[in-house]
Amino acid sequence: MNIMLDYIASMLIFGILILTIARVQSNINTTLYLNTQSIITQGNATSLARQIEWDFLKIGHRVPGQKIIYADSTRLRFRSDLENRHFIDDVRYRILSTSELSATFNPRDFPLERETGSGTIKQNFGLVEFKLHYIDSLFRPIPMPITTESACAQIKGIYVSFRVEAPEPTVTAVDTQWAAISWQKLLFPRNLNSLYY
Amino acid sequence: MLILGAFVLLSLLALSINQTLLSTQTIGLEMEANLTALSIAQSLMDEITTQEFDERTTTGVKIYSPLDMTLAASFGPLVEAGETPITWVDSAYYDLGGTTKPYDNGGILNDFRSKAYYDDVDDYNGYRRKVYDYRMGYFDVDVIIEYVNETTPDSTSTDRTNQKRVSVTVTQFNLSKNQAGVVLSVVLKDLAVYRRFFQ
Numbered sequence: 001m002n003i004m005l006d007y008i009a010s011m012l013i014f015g016i017l018i019l020t021i022a023r024v025q026s027n028i029n030t031t032l033y034l035n036t037q038s039i040i041t042q043g044n045a046t047s048l049a050r051q052i053e054w055d056f057l058k059i060g061h062r063v064p065g066q067k068i069i070y071a072d073s074t075r076l077r078f079r080s081d082l083e084n085r086h087f088i089d090d091v092r093y094r095i096l097s098t099s100e101l102s103a104t105f106n107p108r109d110f111p112l113e114r115e116t117g118s119g120t121i122k123q124n125f126g127l128v129e130f131k132l133h134y135i136d137s138l139f140r141p142i143p144m145p146i147t148t149e150s151a152c153a154q155i156k157g158i159y160v161s162f163r164v165e166a167p168e169p170t171v172t173a174v175d176t177q178w179a180a181i182s183w184q185k186l187l188f189p190r191n192l193n194s195l196y197y
Numbered sequence: 198m199l200i201l202g203a204f205v206l207l208s209l210l211a212l213s214i215n216q217t218l219l220s221t222q223t224i225g226l227e228m229e230a231n232l233t234a235l236s237i238a239q240s241l242m243d244e245i246t247t248q249e250f251d252e253r254t255t256t257g258v259k260i261y262s263p264l265d266m267t268l269a270a271s272f273g274p275l276v277e278a279g280e281t282p283i284t285w286v287d288s289a290y291y292d293l294g295g296t297t298k299p300y301d302n303g304g305i306l307n308d309f310r311s312k313a314y315y316d317d318v319d320d321y322n323g324y325r326r327k328v329y330d331y332r333m334g335y336f337d338v339d340v341i342i343e344y345v346n347e348t349t350p351d352s353t354s355t356d357r358t359n360q361k362r363v364s365v366t367v368t369q370f371n372l373s374k375n376q377a378g379v380v381l382s383v384v385l386k387d388l389a390v391y392r393r394f395f396q
Contacts, residue, residue: 013200017207024211031218038225042232049236129331131301139244139312157247159240163331181229182331186240188247 030172037166037179044125045164045181048112052160053187055091055114058082059158060191067192068152072145073131076158080191082116089117095130096122104167106178128180129163135186137193158187230333230371231383237328237336238365238385245340245363249317250391252278260391263357269344272322274315281314286337287326299329318342318361318389336369350388359391 060067062081070077075094082089092115101111101124108128114121134142135157146152161184170177249255251266252275260266267275274280290297293304309326322342327335341364344354350362368382375381 013204016204020207020211024214027215027218031221035221035225038229042228045232133306135308135312139308141306141308157243180332182233183236184233184240184328184330185236186243188243193247 030170034170034172034177034179037168037170041126041164041166041179041181045162045183048123048125048127048162048164049183049185051114053185055080055082055093056158056160056187057189058191059189062086063088063191066149066152068146068155070145070147071132071134071152071155073133076132087117091116095127105169106165106167109165109167124167126164126167127162128165129161129182131161133159135159156188156192158189160185160187226371227373230369231373233330233333234336234367234369234372234383235385237330237338238367238383241326241338241340241365242363242385242387244312245318245321245365246387246389248315248320250361250389251319252280252317254391255316263359266357266391267319268357269355272319272342274320280316280320281310283310283314283324287311287324288329299335300331318363321363333369333371336367339366339368340364341366345388361389363387363389 056076058080059078060080061084063079066079068076068078069090075092077090077092079088079090081087082091092113094113096111096113098108098110100122101109104124104126106126106128109124109126110128110130111122111124112127112130114123134144134146134155136142136154137156139157142151142154146155161182163180163182166179170179251260253260253265253267274282276282287309288299289309290299290307291302291304292307293302296302296304297307298304311321311324311326315321315324319342321340324340326338328338329335343362343364344356344358345360345362346352346354347358347360350360353362363386365385366382367385368380370380372383373381
C-alpha cells in the first residue's frame with residue numbers, strides 16, 4: 001500500500017513539475033516572439049517615419065510653379081527635386097487595398113505605394129492606418145480632396161498619422177496580440193512656407 | 198524534505214524567469230512610448246517654430262532692437278492684443294453629431310485651439326495639451342518659452358534677446374523610468390532665432 005502511495009505521489013509531483021516547466025517555457029517563447037515582432041514593427045515604423053520626413057519636408061524644393069498637385073486623406077502628389085540633382089520628380093504617395101498584401105497573416109495591413117521618377121515601389125511596412133490632413137497658414141484644416149492649383153497652394157502643413165502592426169500575431173495563453181506602434185507628426189515643408197526666422 | 202526544497206528552488210526560478218520576461222516586455226513598451234512621445238514633441242515644436250517670432254512682428258513690422266520685443270514677464274497670449282488665452286488643458290477631438298472621441302470616428306476634427314488662437318512663439322509659454330495615442334492613451338505636454346543669451350544659449354536671460362528657447366516636455370506613465378521608478382519625461386529643446394532684420 002505504501003509503495004502505491006509513493007508511486008501516486010511521485011507521479012503527482014512529476015506532473016506539477018512538468019506543468020511548471022512547460023508554463024515557464026511557454027512564457028519565454030511568447031515573450032521572445034512578441035519582442036521579435038515588436039522590434040520588427042518599431043523598425044518598420046521608424047523607417048516609414050524617416051522616409052516620410054525625408055520626402056514631405058522637401059516638397060517644392062527647386063520647383064518654380066505648382067508644388068502640390070493633388071492631396072487627400074490617403075493620397076498625395078507633389079513635385080520636388082528630391083535628390084538635389086536639378087531634376088524635378090513627380091512624387092506620388094497612395095495606399096493600396098488590404099488584398100494587395102494577402103501574404104501576411106494580418107488581415108488589416110495594406111501596402112504603401114511610392115512613385116518617383118526612379119520608378120514605383122510597393123512598400124510593406126505593415127500599415128493598418130494611414131491618414132493625412134492639410135492645414136493652411138492659419139492652421140485651419142483644408143477640405144479634401146484638394147485638387148485645384150489655388151487650393152493646393154494653400155497647403156502649408158501636413159499632419160501625418162499612421163499605425164503599423166506586425167505581420168504575424170503572437171498567440172498567448174490569454175489572447176492574441178499584434179505588436180503595433182503608432183506615429184503622428186505635423187510637418188511644415190520649408191518650401192511651402194515663408195518662414196520669418 | 199528534499200522534494201520540498203527542490204520545489205521551492207523551482208518556484209523561485211520560475212518567478213525569476215517570469216520577472217525577467219515581464220521587465221523585457223516593459224522595456225519594449227517604454228521604447229514604444231518614447232518614440233510616440235518624441236513624435237508628439239516634435240509636432241508641437243514644429244508648430245511653435247513656424248509661428249512669428251514675437252507679437253510685435255506679427256503685423257510684418259521689423260524689429261531692429263531686442264528692446265522692442267515682448268518682455269519675458271509678459272510671455273503668453275496678450276488679451277490686450279486680441280489674443281485668446283487657453284487657460285484649460287488643450288486637446289483635439291472628433292465630433293460626430295454630439296458624440297466626441299479623441300480618435301477619428303468619422304466626425305469633424307476639432308483641432309488643438311493653440312493653432313487658431315496663438316500667432317507667435319511666446320504665446321505658447323505655459324501652454325499645456327493632452328495628446329491621445331491609440332495604444333498608449335493620453336500624453337501630457339507642457340511648453341516653456343524663455344529668452345536665452347545669444348552667445349551661451351544654454352543659459353536663460355532676463356533681458357530680451359533675439360533668441361527664444363522652446364522647451365517641450367512630454368510625460369506619460371509608460372515612458373522610461375529611473376531606478377526609483379519615477380517617469381523620465383521626454384524633453385525637446387530648440388531655439389527660435391529672430392533674423393528677419395537681416396533680410
